[in-house]
Amino acid sequence: MMKKNKKVLLVGWDAADWKIINPLLDEGRLPALEKLVNGGVIGNLATLDPPLSPMLWTSIATGKKADKHGILGFIEPEPTQGGVRPVNSTSRKCKAIWNILHHHGLKCNVVGWWPTQPAEPINGVMVSNFFQKATISYKKRWDVTDGAVFPNNMTYLLKSLRIHPAELTEAHILPFIPHAEKIDQDKDQRLAVLAKIIAEAATIQSVSTYIMENSSWDFMAVYFDCIDHFGHAFMKYRAPKSDLISDEDFEIYRNVIDGAYIFHDMMLERLIKLAGEDTTVVLVSDHGFYSGHQLPARLPKIPAAPALEHRPFGIICMNGPDFLSDERVYGASLLDITPTILSLYGIPVAHDMDGKVLTTAFNNQLKVNYIDSWENVEGDFGMHPPHLQENTINAAAALQQLVELGYIDDPGEDKNKASEMAVKELKYNLSRVLSSSAKFNEAIELLEELKLTDTDDYRFILDLAKCYLRVSDINMAKENIRFLKSKENINSDYIYILEGVLLARQNKIHSALRVLKKAEERLPLLPGLLNELGQIYLNLFRYKDAQNIFEKILDIDDENASAWHGLSIAFLRQYDYENAADSALNALGLFYHFPQAHYHLGEALFYLKKYKESAEAFEISLIMNPKLIKSAQWLKKIYTIKIKDSKKNSVIDSLLMNYMKGEVIIVSGLPRSGTSMMMQILQAGGIAVLTDNIRMADNSNPKGYYEYEKVKSLVKETAWLAEAKDKAVKVIAHLLRFLPPEYNYKVIFMQRDIYEVVSSQQKMLGRSSETYPLVIAQSFEKELEKVQVWQTKEPNIDLIYVDYSKIVKDPYPVLEQINSFLNHHLDVENAAKVIDGSLYRIKTNS
């Protein structure tokens, strides 16, 4: 049911960042925002890749990623005259929130939003992002770009509310630069840059306040790009002072960024006041902005390089009658804004939107209605007529074809080049969108096409190598890394990192570690590199080292979701479940759509005996990634043993039915720990065993080894396990972790004193019993620790430890335990007959 009496004010502050805001809030310098924060819900807003404003603000306004909404960069080919132009609203290929609200008869005003030129014919006023740009010197005729205002008849009035940078006085400048008099403006253009940014913000504010006061409205969206522009121009001068900045520049420009936020707070106060008390206010930014030591010292010479200064988390603050007060929302993404606002109005959210409704921010249970898609709904949506909507990449290709066919004149070499460059960038951005959505094969297709057109642009090759690694096409990854190495202008450190990852993917873990350590010497604070190192330590079972690495990343950036996730795993494997759960929650608080982090949260909660919450976490991970079959295995375990929910169990069974292949009994342990004896016991007790008798009985094992040759190739080949179904097979401890997940395993793990094990092995190998190989013993002990970890992390494992000396000395109690473990399929009497105490020859106390 649509709620007509709702009013929403959506304010966009491009690049606003809590890291700058929080200290200013603490000092009481942002009173309007402070009020909003205290009475509302706040959180981080995860950005998307690539973090380019036109793409991001369109995602905010549509709830969709750029491959669906079609806005792919700052500029696009001019489809009729050749050359390029700033990206237009006609390139958007889906409906924005204002179109959907318009369809429901709601009055919408939109000011300055990226990209809304030409303004759309909505039920309200739209002022495009071209409106405020002062493109001409003061006192010359400063026209409004055609189509920048809808309805057109408001253009004249709104035109008079624009502010030209040259109108500004020292009263506007000094709050940002108190010592502006020291600047030689003939040499230093930074003051002019500052004035331009302030004037553009003031124009947006002036026009917005006019529209708010002079029209009735249901939805008002106002976008300011200034904090981003201030950031790119002046963040480097903000304290702490960088060594690259002169004392003089630091003194002059150090206050600009803080001033920018204070100015925005003043404007926000006015907007909130005009919106009225019952209006819901949603303040968002599309990404953050690196500051302090995280701000890149230099930017590479590549297109859109300034985006490297964008931090992956923007801000969200929602305040209104429907939202909780003084609370936090976790895991929000900028894709969630449109679904959440639609829900506020009671309008259905579309399944084809990539975002979700931020239900936890609401103060009452929210009923969210859904529709498959708004794109198929006919009717008036206040959009441009279809003939104006353009695919500019296709349009550029068509234009080129017409030129080649001689139908139109060539727009000129420069224009063609500019258009080609624009198409290249749009395609590259699309490849990044696809790759960030795990659509690696589609990304590869685009990147291969780009590589053909420009072999000098290392970005294409670098991304190709990464994508090939993600789809485990090692050869193609290798080929691209080799190609990168042949280039002269590429930072070799990044190639080292890629090589390290490549080696890790090939299971050459120690070589990978060596390469990455080498890269770390040169780039000690690079989070991406440290993250790879942390992953390798996890693979090597070096959990403390992994913990240290992930903590080091978090010292650099405490909002690195991958590092929190890595840390969670490191804690899990050290049996520190409280910290594991906390770390996983931190990861999810930053990036909610993170199935692996939900999975590990589930694991931590399971061991904290919070079974209901654990099941919820596994369910979410499974919904987000249906291929995460281990989540279903955990759920099976929880619903069978802990919660006993037959209904849910049958749902899980149906999920697992096509995947799970049966049960195998595994007899395991260190060599010489009694595994052969256990195989004999099982066989005698009526359990079928899988053995090929290739290894014959000898003095060390007079009753046979009970081995199966194919087990040795478990690392590479697992198909043979089908033969072991419902049978017992011997697998040494070192190979257990290579057991494939599509079977359930009952593991009988033999434990024997490590001295006895090693001494027995020494004897078997004909070595002297005088020397005890301590190093080997320590290595075996480590292996046993790994088995313990493996047992806790695999949901399809049921494991029982059997003490070798106990079963030899007093078989019956132990055999009864094994019988119970094997669901009473063991004939204990017959099993006991094969236990031969005389074979227990090497004893600790002997």
Place this chain on the structure above:
Amino acid sequence: MVSKINNKNDSEIVQPQGSLGLLALGFRGLIAWRKTRLNHKNKQNSHHDLLNTNDEKE
């Protein structure tokens, strides 16, 4: 010359050189500033004209 904008409980001192506060108020602040600036300029001009006239008389 200093005037005061006072509308819907908003008050801001308006000076000819303007202020960030006035820009933050939006169109009302902008209009008030431009008006004050114009008045100030006109006054300055008339004062200047008056001085010029007196000069001429002397």
